[in-house]
Amino acid sequence: xxxxxxxxxxxxxxxxxxxxxxxxxxxxxxxxxxxxxxxxxxxxxxxxxxxxxxxxxxxxxxxxxxxxxxxxxxxxxxxxxxxxxxxxxxxxxxxxxxxxxxxxxxxxxxxxxxxxxxxxxxxxxxxxxxxxxxxxxxxxxxxxxxxxxxxxxxxxxxxxxxxxxxxxxxxxxxxxxxxxxxxxxxxxxxxxxxxxxxxxxxxxxxxxxxxxxxxxxxxxxxxxxxxxxxxxxxxxxxxxxxxxxxxxxxxxxxxxxxxxxxxxxxxxxxxxxxxxxxxxxxxxxxxxxxxxxxxxxxxxxxxxxxxxxxxxxxxxxxxxxxxxxxxxxxxxxxxxxxxxxxxxxxxxxxxxxxxxxxxxxxxxxxxxxxxxxxxxxxxxxxxxxxxxxxxxxxxxxxxxxxxxxxxxxxxxxxxxxxxxxxxxxxxxxxxxxxxxxxxxxxxxxxxxxxxxxxxxxxxxxxxxxxxxxxxxxxxxxxxxxxxxxxxxxxxxxxxxxxxxxxxxxxxxxxxxxxxxxxxxxxxxxxxxxxxxxxxxxxxxxxxxxxxxxxxxxxxxxxxxxxxxxxxxxxxxxxxxxxxxxxxxxxxxxxxxxxxxxxxxxxxxxxxxxxxxxxxxxx
Amino acid sequence: xxxxxxxxxxxxxxxxxxxxxxxxxxxxxxxxxxxxxxxxxxxxxxxxxxxxxxxxxxxxxxxxxxxxxxxxxxxxxxxxxxxxxxxxxxxxxxxxxxxxxxxxxxxxxxxxxxxxxxxxxxxxxxxxxxxxxxxxxxxxxxxxxxxxxxxxxxxxxxxxxxxxxxxxxxxxxxxxxxxxxxxxxxxxxxxxxxxxxxxxxxxxxxxxxxxxxxxxxxxxxxxxxxxxxxxxxxxxxxxxxxxxxxxxxxxxxxxxxxxxxxxxxxx
Numbered sequence: 001x002x003x004x005x006x007x008x009x010x011x012x013x014x015x016x017x018x019x020x021x022x023x024x025x026x027x028x029x030x031x032x033x034x035x036x037x038x039x040x041x042x043x044x045x046x047x048x049x050x051x052x053x054x055x056x057x058x059x060x061x062x063x064x065x066x067x068x069x070x071x072x073x074x075x076x077x078x079x080x081x082x083x084x085x086x087x088x089x090x091x092x093x094x095x096x097x098x099x100x101x102x103x104x105x106x107x108x109x110x111x112x113x114x115x116x117x118x119x120x121x122x123x124x125x126x127x128x129x130x131x132x133x134x135x136x137x138x139x140x141x142x143x144x145x146x147x148x149x150x151x152x153x154x155x156x157x158x159x160x161x162x163x164x165x166x167x168x169x170x171x172x173x174x175x176x177x178x179x180x181x182x183x184x185x186x187x188x189x190x191x192x193x194x195x196x197x198x199x200x201x202x203x204x205x206x207x208x209x210x211x212x213x214x215x216x217x218x219x220x221x222x223x224x225x226x227x228x229x230x231x232x233x234x235x236x237x238x239x240x241x242x243x244x245x246x247x248x249x250x251x252x253x254x255x256x257x258x259x260x261x262x263x264x265x266x267x268x269x270x271x272x273x274x275x276x277x278x279x280x281x282x283x284x285x286x287x288x289x290x291x292x293x294x295x296x297x298x299x300x301x302x303x304x305x306x307x308x309x310x311x312x313x314x315x316x317x318x319x320x321x322x323x324x325x326x327x328x329x330x331x332x333x334x335x336x337x338x339x340x341x342x343x344x345x346x347x348x349x350x351x352x353x354x355x356x357x358x359x360x361x362x363x364x365x366x367x368x369x370x371x372x373x374x375x376x377x378x379x380x381x382x383x384x385x386x387x388x389x390x391x392x393x394x395x396x397x398x399x400x401x402x403x404x405x406x407x408x409x410x411x412x413x414x415x416x417x418x419x420x421x422x423x424x425x426x427x428x429x430x431x432x433x434x435x436x437x438x439x440x441x442x443x444x445x446x447x448x449x450x451x452x453x454x455x456x457x458x459x460x461x462x463x464x465x466x467x468x469x470x471x472x473x474x475x476x477x478x479x480x481x482x483x484x485x486x487x488x489x490x491x492x493x494x495x496x497x498x499x500x501x502x503x504x505x506x507x508x509x510x511x512x513x514x515x516x517x518x519x520x521x522x523x524x525x526x527x528x529x530x531x532x533x534x535x536x537x538x539x540x541x542x543x544x545x546x547x548x549x550x551x552x553x554x555x556x557x558x559x560x561x562x563x564x565x566x567x568x569x570x571x572x573x574x575x576x577x578x579x580x581x582x583x584x585x586x587x588x589x590x591x592x593x594x595x596x597x598x599x600x601x602x603x604x605x606x607x608x609x610x611x612x613x614x615x616x617x618x
Numbered sequence: 619x620x621x622x623x624x625x626x627x628x629x630x631x632x633x634x635x636x637x638x639x640x641x642x643x644x645x646x647x648x649x650x651x652x653x654x655x656x657x658x659x660x661x662x663x664x665x666x667x668x669x670x671x672x673x674x675x676x677x678x679x680x681x682x683x684x685x686x687x688x689x690x691x692x693x694x695x696x697x698x699x700x701x702x703x704x705x706x707x708x709x710x711x712x713x714x715x716x717x718x719x720x721x722x723x724x725x726x727x728x729x730x731x732x733x734x735x736x737x738x739x740x741x742x743x744x745x746x747x748x749x750x751x752x753x754x755x756x757x758x759x760x761x762x763x764x765x766x767x768x769x770x771x772x773x774x775x776x777x778x779x780x781x782x783x784x785x786x787x788x789x790x791x792x793x794x795x796x797x798x799x800x801x802x803x804x805x806x807x808x809x810x811x812x813x814x815x816x817x818x819x820x821x822x823x824x825x826x827x828x829x830x831x832x833x834x835x836x837x838x839x840x841x842x843x844x845x846x847x848x849x850x851x852x853x854x855x856x857x858x859x860x861x862x863x864x865x866x867x868x869x870x871x872x873x874x875x876x877x878x879x880x881x882x883x884x885x
Contacts, residue, residue, distance in 0.1 A: 057652055
């Protein structure tokens, strides 16, 4: 236990005063004992001097009876322990008178007697007359009375000492309490400072020393307050900067995607107009370049959001097998172009539905497969999914193996660095041209796993990771529309589609795509028009842009849903926007939208999504 | 044979002497002063005697004259400084060895200088102070004189000669009976002015007497020591303590007048 300053001071004072009092008591008692012993001796001598002359006559005539009477009287009168007459030659007792009863009161304890040595006093004197010794007069005085007297004095002294000590401790304690009171203010001040109250000041106290400390404390608080203000300003500026940056990235993404959307869409439309071979070649170059640009932009946006922590994960039940297939499906075209085989092997023991973020998982797998395709000249890309035995969190091991070039062992660690272009890449393979592997690496980590890479036994390399994807309750797979559809096998078959879009190029692109598949599209140039249109007619599906003049897509959706709620109807509404972030998707869901197509999109993705809803509705 | 008999006699004598000294010789002193004062004066004398004779002595006395006389009557003293042994009832038991040195003393009846009394007859019915009824020179002798003169007085016992004279000086009594030597000394010390209206015949100082059981040899040793005391340097302290000049030779006849006084006062 740690004692406080006050308790220590009080204990010290109590000990010092106690010791002084005890020493004082010892000195007083010893002095008193010495004085009393001297007094006893004097008394003894007095008795002897007084008694001897009166004894002479009796002793000369041998009147021992008279001597005895005198002795008895004196012993009783002077409170002596004994008076005796001894034979001068043999020292045998001739006469003795004693005072048997002891003095009243409590006897002193043995240790107290030992402390004071012997306090008994014996005084002797020869009784001589004319040169002849008639006897030795012996006066015995008991120290018992003295001891008792001293004991009473000592106990009184101790009681008084304890009272004095108590008073001193009390007074000093009060003084200290008053004197140390400002400590409490300091403690309170420090506590409030620690709790964040930088405006608190202690101010002057009634103790000069503490006032100095308090002033120093107040200066410190003042400085801390100023520092905090500076920090707050700096943080505010930084946050503002971050917000600006995030807005900039989002705006840039939107600004770039929208025209890119137009380029891709229009290129595809142009390609579908049976151009000459040369034109087709150019158009395909345009489309490939636009696709690469789109991939690059998406990667930059994803990476940026991952780095800034803005990217959030879904945690929903999803069909694992379909997700893996969808990832492969996205790469089929590229693989086919190089004559590569794509294979997937999902352990049949794995639950059909697992819990996690299907979009991000698909993204990672697609990145890895695309990476494999890129560095494989011939052979295949194999995706394996196995359950990791002994894990109760539904751990699944994903492995993407290719038959391409191996990575030099000393470059393996650099594969996941963004824009990693290690020396000697020309001799082997390197990162997926920038950010794809870095993004995958970060996404896997965010999902609770660790992406690693190793060279294959014979050739190529294997990317693998383990994710906790526990089995989901229920079986939603049956109710869920298929993620992939066979392109070209489905047609619009006269479905009425309301297109809400303000950008002319996008209007043209979407309307063309719809008409080409047999849909009957109606255009609304802003949210207000869309709401009005919905009130007039019934549509099978609504494609809704988000950023529009007059009334934006989210507000329009909300109004439509309101109006439909009264009619007991629900038209699928699919957002089409260049706001490609996850938060945008969430906001769409919250507004009552059913799905989300990010601009720029490929025609196939567009048709797949429409088919999913219209087919389900059918 | 003769030699053996001599040895036996010698041993017997030695044993007798040893038995005699198994206890100290008791030396009695008549109460003329307090026992302590008596012891202060006499213990040095006894110490001297012991030194001079090789015998052991112990002072013995009663608390009062009567007790001492009774002890004397019971033969408890080996030696005794007293003249009460000359009383008829005790006379003949002790033998005189020597006497206290000094001129004879006289019994005196004194009055204050201006007193009207000029003879014993004038004291008829008057208050007369005496030291005590046991005193010889200061009581027995003057009382015998008053009786002879057929004068009856009011006897006032003062306790001591000093007391008697102090009462006379204070006019509490008309006359005081004391011994001549003390009267002279007291008057010189106090300035008492007095007139003697009766002076007795001379009486020898008190004797040291010896009990018959004490061997003649020891008695002679003591006598010689007593007589030598006046000049023996070893006795100087004793002489000074006792205020004594030693002892003089004396015999039974020196105390016949004492015997006579006791005999008459008895009648």
